[in-house]
Amino acid sequence: MKNLFFYIAFLYSSFLMAQIMPTGIITPPEKVVYTFQKEYPGKVPEWTIKYVGDDDDEIRYEAKFKANPNSEALAVYDNLGVLKAFESQIPLSKLPPKAQSYLKKNYSAKAIKEIAVVIDDKNKTTYEVGIQKDSKFYDVVFDKNGGFDVIVEKD
Template identity: 75%
Template sequence: MKKTFLILIFLCSYLLTAQSQIAPNTVVTPPEKVLFTFQKEYPGKVAVWTLKYVGDDDDEIRYEGKFKTNENTESLAVYDNLGVLKAFETQIPLSMLPQKAQSYLKKNYPPKAIREIAVVVDDKNKTTYEVGIEKDSKFYDVVFDKNGGFDVIVQKD
């Protein structure tokens, strides 16, 4: 009887602990500071917010607000928990990539492999271009610098 009671207590405490943790990429409501900054920077826009853990030990929280800047363009604003904008990403057509990046893509990937293209500006005002590529049923981001020079390939989960 004591063992059953002890197991039941451990099970209940485990379930309560698991419920209090928010899984990454779950739709959330960000802190007031984040909402205030977003509404100030993008008045009239409505974002769907998710939570992401970043940093060397996944010890930093980022709130990602996905929204439409116009009827055809999706954007993503990334904030820390103090409401500081960490990055802004927006979709662009292939023609807006620097010529050097376009040449690299044409040489190395078939057009049907390209799934999405975005320009990203981080909090240090560094501009990069991310091109989502699907190859062998895996998704990769091919990253270019602001001049279109190849930077790195990152596999996405």
């Protein structure tokens, strides 16, 4: 009877672990690692995996690393090692003036939690500003000229 209980508990815990594993820290394919090392020599990334697309049918490998001592960066690759996006932390002063003005007018300085510049695989630049308001977290997105684009609620 004890053995049956332990067997069931072991089986149950392995199902739980299998559900948690896909979003954890991973080792990406060689093509992805090679491309990262070529683009960012000497940087040590922490790799995670995400599923994207309409049916979560596309894999993205995210390399989070220190761009310099004061800021972090995120490089996102597909499974062939093609860079899909690059995100880097920036100070408020690096935002376009139009975006700075919008933020000062609509949010308190304490609400701004993080600011990043994002460059996608089509070389489109956007700015994402993490805002915490009413215990919810939002990304306020601006175009390359600082024009307001959209607000996205984050989990």
